[in-house]
Amino acid sequence: MKDKQPDFKFLYNQYATLVYNLALHYLQNAEDAEEITQDVFVQVFQSINTFKNDSSLKTWLYRITINKSLDFLKHKKSKKRFFIFGNKSESETEWNRITTFEHPGIVLENKEKAKILFTVINSLPENLKTAFILTKIDGLSNPEVAEIMQISISAVESLVFRAKNTLKEKLSIFFEEYYKNSKNKSSK
């Protein structure tokens, strides 16, 4: 019996938007997100025959996209560090500023707030970042996130809770810095 070749075009049409948007949430740049989407589908098309069906195809795609996005960010960060001779800033207010923020899913009037949000999200540890992005931005349920991250549902709840608290703390510091700067500018 001849093995049926997967319909790549159908697979792509089903999941391209999902993969692309998830990559956008991690990278906040359309060009980078497209590159990740390409890499994800190349990997999927090449290894689809070895897919064991331990999880659903959607879950598998989520995992590949998350791993590739995080690897991309690590690679970008290590390049930056190389250029400043390996010095890592100790300052609490040294945010990982997004220099090429262009998330096409954000309307203009929301852009500044979203930029601040993603700036603080980018400073989170990987597991907190992933849990927050999948639940609050991608809108997945806790059981779905648990399956993707291969952790328990209670672990997801804990990660989301910690992510929110950490974000609130960082936004609080950001607000004080921002407010201080505004006050200094207006008093001059």
Add this chain to the structure above:
Amino acid sequence: MEKETFIEEILNSADAIKPVAPSEDLFYKIQNKMEAKNHSQEYSKWLIAASIAILISINTLLFFSKTKMNTNKIAVLVENTDNQIY
């Protein structure tokens, strides 16, 4: 603006993010990338096969030339019919 209001507004800005579709030619870029990858894999296979063939050839040549040298040495010893030890 109050700090709490600021924090809430920033966190809630995630609710307004809409999904967007990738560019229309992305599928063709993926196909091109796969074709390029397949070509480089084919090239690598041929390179490995050629390297192994060259290694085997060199080893075979060395083996036979060594065998020939040993044969010549034995022949020299055998030719010496003089039973004189000293």
